[in-house]
Amino acid sequence: MKCHLIDFLPQPGGQLTEIYPKKPIYDIPGYPVVMAGELVDNLMEQIKPFNPGFTLGESALSIEETDDHCFIVTTDKGTQHKAPSVAIAGGLGVFTPRKPPIEGLTEFEEKGVDYIVRDPEKYRGKRVVISGGGDSALDWTVFLADVASEVSLVHRRTSFRGHLDTVDKVHELAQNGKVKLITNAEVVDVHGQSELDRVTIKIKGAEDLSMECEHWLPLFGLTPTLGPIGDWGLEIEKNAIVVDNATDYRTNRVGIYAIGDVNTYPGKLKLILCGFHEATIMVQSAFKRAFPDKKLSFKYTTVMGGVGSLE
Amino acid sequence: MSADIKITVVDREGVPHELIAPTDMNMNLMEVCKSYELPVKGTCGGMAMCASCHCYIESAHELNAPSDDEEDMLDQAFFVEDNSRLGCQIFMKPEYEGLMVRLAEESE
Numbered sequence: 198m199k200c201h202l203i204d205f206l207p208q209p210g211g212q213l214t215e216i217y218p219k220k221p222i223y224d225i226p227g228y229p230v231v232m233a234g235e236l237v238d239n240l241m242e243q244i245k246p247f248n249p250g251f252t253l254g255e256s257a258l259s260i261e262e263t264d265d266h267c268f269i270v271t272t273d274k275g276t277q278h279k280a281p282s283v284a285i286a287g288g289l290g291v292f293t294p295r296k297p298p299i300e301g302l303t304e305f306e307e308k309g310v311d312y313i314v315r316d317p318e319k320y321r322g323k324r325v326v327i328s329g330g331g332d333s334a335l336d337w338t339v340f341l342a343d344v345a346s347e348v349s350l351v352h353r354r355t356s357f358r359g360h361l362d363t364v365d366k367v368h369e370l371a372q373n374g375k376v377k378l379i380t381n382a383e384v385v386d387v388h389g390q391s392e393l394d395r396v397t398i399k400i401k402g403a404e405d406l407s408m409e410c411e412h413w414l415p416l417f418g419l420t421p422t423l424g425p426i427g428d429w430g431l432e433i434e435k436n437a438i439v440v441d442n443a444t445d446y447r448t449n450r451v452g453i454y455a456i457g458d459v460n461t462y463p464g465k466l467k468l469i470l471c472g473f474h475e476a477t478i479m480v481q482s483a484f485k486r487a488f489p490d491k492k493l494s495f496k497y498t499t500v501m502g503g504v505g506s507l508e
Numbered sequence: 509m510s511a512d513i514k515i516t517v518v519d520r521e522g523v524p525h526e527l528i529a530p531t532d533m534n535m536n537l538m539e540v541c542k543s544y545e546l547p548v549k550g551t552c553g554g555m556a557m558c559a560s561c562h563c564y565i566e567s568a569h570e571l572n573a574p575s576d577d578e579e580d581m582l583d584q585a586f587f588v589e590d591n592s593r594l595g596c597q598i599f600m601k602p603e604y605e606g607l608m609v610r611l612a613e614e615s616e
Contacts, residue, residue, distance in 0.1 A: 199580040217555065251598075289551060298586050298615045328581040353588060358580050420558060421551060467553065 198484050201278055203257045203270065210237035211288045213469075224470060235467075252276055256291065258425045260453070266332055268452060282442035282452050282483035285438060286472070287459040289421035297328070297415050309393025310413050320345045320412055326396055327351070328384050329416035335359040337414065339366050342375045349377040349396055349408060351384055379406070384413060429453070437461035445482035448477045452486060454479045513602060517541055518566070518610040529538035529600045537563070537595035537609065548611065553595035559585035562612040569607050571598055586615040 206215050210233075225231055231239075255272035260283065262268055268283045268493035276320030294312030296302060302310060314320075316336050325346040335357060338350045340461050350367065357364045370376040379398060385405075396413050398406040423436055431448045432439040438455035440446045442462035446454050456479050457472035465471075484493050513531055517540075519522045529540045538561035539580040541548040549560035562585050565571065571593065574582070578597045582588055592612065598604075 216557070220555075295584060295586075295615075298613075331580065353583065358576070358583055419588075 198480075198487055199249065200247070201252065201280065203252045203255060203276075203278065205254070205256040205291060209241065209253070210234070212278060213237050222469070226470065232287070237390065250443060252278070255284055256425065260429050262452075266452065281487045282454065284446075284454040284456055284476070284479055284483065285426055285448075285458045285459055286289075286476070287423070287426055288462045289458060290426070290436070291377040291424035292419035293422050293424070293484045294415075295417040295420045297384070297417065297440075299385065299387060305387050305389060305393045305413075308391060309389060309411055310387065310415070312415060314414065317341060317344055322346050322408060323411040325349070325414065326384065326408060326410045327414045328399075329418075330354060330357050330359070330419075331418060332359040332363065334414075335363040335367050337416065338376055339363060339370065342370050347377070347410075348375070349379055349410070351379045351382050351442070353381070353383050355380045371421075384415070387413065397424060423459075426459075431455070437465075442502060443502075446479045447482065454483065511602060513600060513605040513607070515540070515600075515604065515607040515609070517546060517563075518543075518608070519546060520611050520613060529604075531600045531602050531604075533600075535600050537561070537598040537600070539596075540600065541595060541611075546611070548595060548598060549614075552596075556581045556594050556597055559594060560614070562587070563595050563609045564589055564612060565591045565593055565607075566610050567606060567608040569604055571604070585612075587613050589590060 198390060202209060211310055213233035214237050218232065220233050221230045222233055222236060223230055225236060252272065255274045255276055257270050258273050259271045260268050263279070267279050267281050269279050270283060271277050296312065305343050317340060319343055323345050325341055325345040327334050328351045330352040332445050334350065338348055338390050341348050357367065357468040367376060367378070371378040371444040379400065383399050384396045385399045388397070393411065395409050396408055398408055400406055417464060423433065427433060428480045431453065438448055438460050440448055440455050440460045440462050446460060448454050448455050456475040458467045481493065511531065512528045513610050515527050517527055517530055520564055525544065525546060526538055527544050529535060536554060538550045538554055542550055551560045552558035556575065574593065574597060578594050581594060582592055590605050
């Protein structure tokens with residue numbers, strides 16, 4: 198049996214390599230302490246003999262069941278993989294922009310409200326309000342100051358936490374009147390007929406401000422969501438895939454499993470340790486599905502070649 | 509020897525819950541809430557990266573100052589007030605006996 202990994206990130210390891218490679222982990226059996234990145238390096242070394250395949254930097258978009266009870270998973274770049282079993286080990290999911298809790302906001306998405314700047318030219322000659330206090334909000338404020346007809350930066354506090362150079366630049370632009378800086382403030386409402394034409398800004402200790410604009414860019418970072426996998430016809434509960442932990446971590450679709458942080462079941466613990474266990478059980482089941490007529494010879498861990506490899 | 513402390517967590521419906529928290533396990537408030545099955549997600553696992561444990565400190569306790577990571581996250585969270593903190597960054601100590609917090613509204 199062979200395993201092929203599809204991951205949106207440019208390297209395997211998920212959160213461990215992407216978010217906290219230098220963070221020590223204390224609950225891996227046999228390691229009193231190990232760096233997250235080092236653990237993944239070791240795992241990669243350990244799985245080398247099994248020659249797994251990798252499709253990195255692509256996100257698994259859709260799944261389709263074939264007549265011969267296999268699945269074809271298609272990525273956002275159009276790459277297709279066919280397999281009798283699919284295990285979703287998507288962790289926290291994909292990171293998508295954090296949306297402010299404003300009623301009716303979604304109606305203005307792409308109609309003046311953008312969470313990500315894709316093409317700055319879109320804002321040329323327009324009045325733009327930007328919200329946020331991080332690097333992204335500051336960088337775009339500086340950049341769009343020369344593109345848009347008017348840029349207002351709205352931030353909940355008076356201090357900014359972005360790179361010092363950019364913070365200085367924003368203050369300089371504000372002093373020169375090229376950027377309107379509105380601090381201790383928050384956009385609380387959006388208005389317009391079909392397109393955005395105005396936002397309401399709540400300012401601490403002052404009256405609400407109504408500001409005309411063609412665009413509002415709420416840049417509040419990213420938050421994990423299930424993403425396209427949420428549309429795969431799987432039973433979902435609180436942003437996690439419901440699996441049967443009494444058997445093999447199967448989902449409600451035969452042949453599709455979910456393991457690790459992405460799944461949920463009674464008593465679920467989101468631990469790396471539990472992910473290993475779930476994967477082990479799942480693979481036994483996937484083997485039976487791939488080779489229904491073959492006997493699975495169970496090898497013990499002291500035998501080089503690994504547990505359950507096909508003779 | 510560290511003793512357990514008693515803290516109060518007010519949930520999003522306004523119901524107060526008295527919780528017993530150990531102070532010798534380096535447990536944070538998010539973990540304590542989860543162990544009592546209060547509706548705190550702790551999506552990021554306690555790394556100040558998701559704000560799903562966002563809460564308001566309602567008692568006068570002097571807590572450890574927020575780290576840069578926590579401040580960054582609070583900058584991006586919603587419903588933030590002056591007494592906002594991330595539960596995952598508040599580690600249970602004997603001095604926090606009687607601590608009272610209120611869970612912030614969930615934004616997604």
